[in-house]
Amino acid sequence: MSDNANIYLVCGEDPLCPVGDWVHRQLHENPRVKVVSVDALMRSFNELPLSPAILLIQAGDALTQCLPQFARWMQRWPSLQMLLFGPVSASDLEAFYGQGGCDLVPAALSHTDGLSSYWQAKLDTFERQAKVGRQKKQATRKLQAMAASLLAVEEDQALGASVQKMLMPEAALNLKGLTVAHDIRPSLMLTGDFIQYSSIRAHEVLFCLADVSGHGTGSALVTVLLNEQVERLVLMAAADSSLSVGRMMAQINEALCEAVFDHHVTCVLGIIDLRNNQLRYCSAGHFPHPLLVQNGAVQVLEAGELPLGLLKSKEYDAVQLALAPEFKLLIMSDGVLQGLRGEALAEKEATLKAFALGDSGEVEGLLERLFEVSDDGLADDASVLSLVRKVGYDR
Amino acid sequence: MSDNANIYLVCGEDPLCPVGDWVHRQLHENPRVKVVSVDALMRSFNELPLSPAILLIQAGDALTQCLPQFARWMQRWPSLQMLLFGPVSASDLEAFYGQGGCDLVPAALSHTDGLSSYWQAKLDTFERQAKVGRQKKQATRKLQAMAASLLAVEEDQALGASVQKMLMPEAALNLKGLTVAHDIRPSLMLTGDFIQYSSIRAHEVLFCLADVSGHGTGSALVTVLLNEQVERLVLMAAADSSLSVGRMMAQINEALCEAVFDHHVTCVLGIIDLRNNQLRYCSAGHFPHPLLVQNGAVQVLEAGELPLGLLKSKEYDAVQLALAPEFKLLIMSDGVLQGLRGEALAEKEATLKAFALGDSGEVEGLLERLFEVSDDGLADDASVLSLVRKVGYDR
Numbered sequence: 001m002s003d004n005a006n007i008y009l010v011c012g013e014d015p016l017c018p019v020g021d022w023v024h025r026q027l028h029e030n031p032r033v034k035v036v037s038v039d040a041l042m043r044s045f046n047e048l049p050l051s052p053a054i055l056l057i058q059a060g061d062a063l064t065q066c067l068p069q070f071a072r073w074m075q076r077w078p079s080l081q082m083l084l085f086g087p088v089s090a091s092d093l094e095a096f097y098g099q100g101g102c103d104l105v106p107a108a109l110s111h112t113d114g115l116s117s118y119w120q121a122k123l124d125t126f127e128r129q130a131k132v133g134r135q136k137k138q139a140t141r142k143l144q145a146m147a148a149s150l151l152a153v154e155e156d157q158a159l160g161a162s163v164q165k166m167l168m169p170e171a172a173l174n175l176k177g178l179t180v181a182h183d184i185r186p187s188l189m190l191t192g193d194f195i196q197y198s199s200i201r202a203h204e205v206l207f208c209l210a211d212v213s214g215h216g217t218g219s220a221l222v223t224v225l226l227n228e229q230v231e232r233l234v235l236m237a238a239a240d241s242s243l244s245v246g247r248m249m250a251q252i253n254e255a256l257c258e259a260v261f262d263h264h265v266t267c268v269l270g271i272i273d274l275r276n277n278q279l280r281y282c283s284a285g286h287f288p289h290p291l292l293v294q295n296g297a298v299q300v301l302e303a304g305e306l307p308l309g310l311l312k313s314k315e316y317d318a319v320q321l322a323l324a325p326e327f328k329l330l331i332m333s334d335g336v337l338q339g340l341r342g343e344a345l346a347e348k349e350a351t352l353k354a355f356a357l358g359d360s361g362e363v364e365g366l367l368e369r370l371f372e373v374s375d376d377g378l379a380d381d382a383s384v385l386s387l388v389r390k391v392g393y394d395r
Numbered sequence: 396m397s398d399n400a401n402i403y404l405v406c407g408e409d410p411l412c413p414v415g416d417w418v419h420r421q422l423h424e425n426p427r428v429k430v431v432s433v434d435a436l437m438r439s440f441n442e443l444p445l446s447p448a449i450l451l452i453q454a455g456d457a458l459t460q461c462l463p464q465f466a467r468w469m470q471r472w473p474s475l476q477m478l479l480f481g482p483v484s485a486s487d488l489e490a491f492y493g494q495g496g497c498d499l500v501p502a503a504l505s506h507t508d509g510l511s512s513y514w515q516a517k518l519d520t521f522e523r524q525a526k527v528g529r530q531k532k533q534a535t536r537k538l539q540a541m542a543a544s545l546l547a548v549e550e551d552q553a554l555g556a557s558v559q560k561m562l563m564p565e566a567a568l569n570l571k572g573l574t575v576a577h578d579i580r581p582s583l584m585l586t587g588d589f590i591q592y593s594s595i596r597a598h599e600v601l602f603c604l605a606d607v608s609g610h611g612t613g614s615a616l617v618t619v620l621l622n623e624q625v626e627r628l629v630l631m632a633a634a635d636s637s638l639s640v641g642r643m644m645a646q647i648n649e650a651l652c653e654a655v656f657d658h659h660v661t662c663v664l665g666i667i668d669l670r671n672n673q674l675r676y677c678s679a680g681h682f683p684h685p686l687l688v689q690n691g692a693v694q695v696l697e698a699g700e701l702p703l704g705l706l707k708s709k710e711y712d713a714v715q716l717a718l719a720p721e722f723k724l725l726i727m728s729d730g731v732l733q734g735l736r737g738e739a740l741a742e743k744e745a746t747l748k749a750f751a752l753g754d755s756g757e758v759e760g761l762l763e764r765l766f767e768v769s770d771d772g773l774a775d776d777a778s779v780l781s782l783v784r785k786v787g788y789d790r
Contacts, residue, residue, distance in 0.1 A: 139534035160612025217555025
């Protein structure tokens with residue numbers, strides 16, 4: 001008999017019937033069995049040290065007194081079984097079952113010595129149910145503790161994400177018909193994708209999209225360094241129009257190589273000159289390649305060199321391109337590729353090209369138009385930097 | 396009768412006894428009740444669409460065939476109740492209970508029309524138990540999902556923490572009998588406390604302890620910026636011995652004021668000159684004040700000015716102090732104060748002073764000697780920077 005089961009033999013003032021007598025004789029030596037009056041039971045029920053397994057209730061007065069308590073008892077102890085013994089009237093039996101009573105102890109038991117398997121079965125049932133109940137409680141407790149832990153780290157991450165957001169442009173940049181805007185979807189809350197853009201002269205815009213290896217908090221720390229560099233370059237480029245895009249990229253590379261971090265970074269850095277309709281850009285191992293759409297065609301800007309943070313002496317060359325009066329330039333992080341349907345890379349690149357050609361380039365909802373973000377979220381940060389120029393703006 | 400309960404009336408080849416007949420008549424119109432042969436039941440048991448609530452088994456052949464399955468059925472459906480009906484022998488009853496049977500349908504029922512409360516009680520019991528079982532399953536499922544989420548963010552945090560660790564000195568610095576070492580205990584995995592030290596000349600050490608407002612990931616991002624500044628200052632100070640500590644502090648302040656972050660930072664920055672036995676230090680609103688122990692006395696270095704990142708034009712003044720040949724300088728973040736026992740701040744400061752005077756200053760285990768870290772962890776990051784000089788070193 002299990003240690004944490006309790007059987008209460010609940011007697012009224014009537015003498016025990018043969019069944020009760022037999023039960024009493026059979027069970028009373030077991031320390032887990034207590035013979036109690038209804039009054040004693042009601043008084044102590046809320047302070048029972050163990051879950052009661054079985055209430056074995058004598059038919060007659062005891063039953064009448066106990067019946068109104070059944071619902072409360074069952075609510076308190078969902079695994080409790082109420083059994084009835086003794087000569088019972090049909091209406092008593094109906095009331096007993098009606099209130100949730102479990103079982104009438106078969107009269108046959110009183111004539112069957114050693115039928116302890118009956119009680120064992122009852123206790124086994126109780127144990128089985130009580131175990132499920134304990135497991136439920138335990139799981140619920142763990143769940144609460146874990147939810148608190150999760151909340152704490154998520155709050156921390158959310159705070160971190162809001163701090164990181166300060167690194168990126170707050171709003172789209174509009175200059176002479178050019179709209180520069182971005183969208184970043186971190187796979188976790190913080191991101192290793194970094195985007196910055198700023199006008200460096202009345203007709204020139206500097207832009208940068210960088211993808212730190214890895215993702216999440218570790219990579220996010222590196223974006224602080226990137227931001228420092230790009231902010232400095234914006235000031236330098238504004239002051240010195242002869243500073244080349246390749247030289248700027250080399251400077252970011254040097255800073256990353258000197259930094260303590262061991263992340264490498266792919267990066268597209270460029271300047272758009274709206275007076276001369278020129279694009280100067282440089283890619284440090286970035287993939288997918290930027291896509292330039294103009295004159296009804298899409299051009300893959302394939303220039304690519306070593307990622308940043310690997311070789312300090314590396315020099316970077318910029319490419320110069322003529323821009324049409326209207327154009328779209330889309331630069332994405334490789335997390336976008338992972339979000340695209342299709343197996344082969346060539347297939348995904350073709351999808352991107354077709355998308356770039358057909359899409360407005362409007363950053364709002366751009367990633368949704370490109371792919372369906374699954375419920376599991378993204379495997380890697382997905383970012384897009386969109387530079388779209390339309391004619392007919394107010395010169 | 397609940398929608399997701401099933402009662403199976405399991406008959407053998409014998410004709411139904413009066414109880415079975417009554418049960419059949421009473422229940423057979425309910426779509427949740429199925430009359431099945433033992434064979435049919437055994438065949439379909441594993442594919443039942445709903446949890447069976449009650450198996451109502453006819454005594455005799457049906458019981459004999461079902462008995463060996465009881466254990467398996469109960470394991471599969473912990474809330475299942477096996478009931479027995481019909482004329483039953485004492486040995487059948489014993490076997491029935493012995494295998495986990497629940498209840499012999501009272502013969503009285505066959506004579507009591509409308510005693511549906513018996514079945515309702517059985518189904519209520521089942522529902523009560525099944526509900527607990529469902530709750531347990533649900534909690535377990537949620538627990539698994541949450542554990543996976545927690546693991547993901549914790550892994551991310553651990554990665555972030557390992558990246559942040561690269562910002563701080565890897566090992567203690569030893570110079571002419573001076574040992575500079577540190578310990579940081581983040582309250583979360585990443586920290587807003589920042590410590591850096593480096594020799595800037597053969598006889599000079601620059602040190603810095605900074606505490607970014609807040610803690611965790613958001614503050615950790617700011618420490619990247621601090622590191623950039625301090626690394627630059629180390630180079631500048633090495634190249635220019637006339638660069639004052641106050642000027643250096645002002646430079647960090649300017650950088651923080653220019654940065655996009657809206658955190659402020661308290662900071663102690665100093666240089667120890669081991670040739671002239673001089674300490675030049677500056678505090679930007681840092682608390683607790685650094686403690687200098689020499690000649691058997693402890694001195695509270697109370698100089699303190701505006702925290703960094705608040706006012707760009709702020710100038711900072713350094714204090715110059717003569718150092719004894721042997722000294723201990725302990726600088727702590729305010730998270731240490733929160734870890735100390737005692738209510739009043741004065742009490743905690745007194746504790747710190749007494750500790751500084753008596754302790755070796757050895758950084759290993761220093762925080763443990765100072766206070767007992769509770770199981771709940773720290774409310775704020777607790778850090779210590781220890782600078783201890785002993786004579787008798789190998790000059």
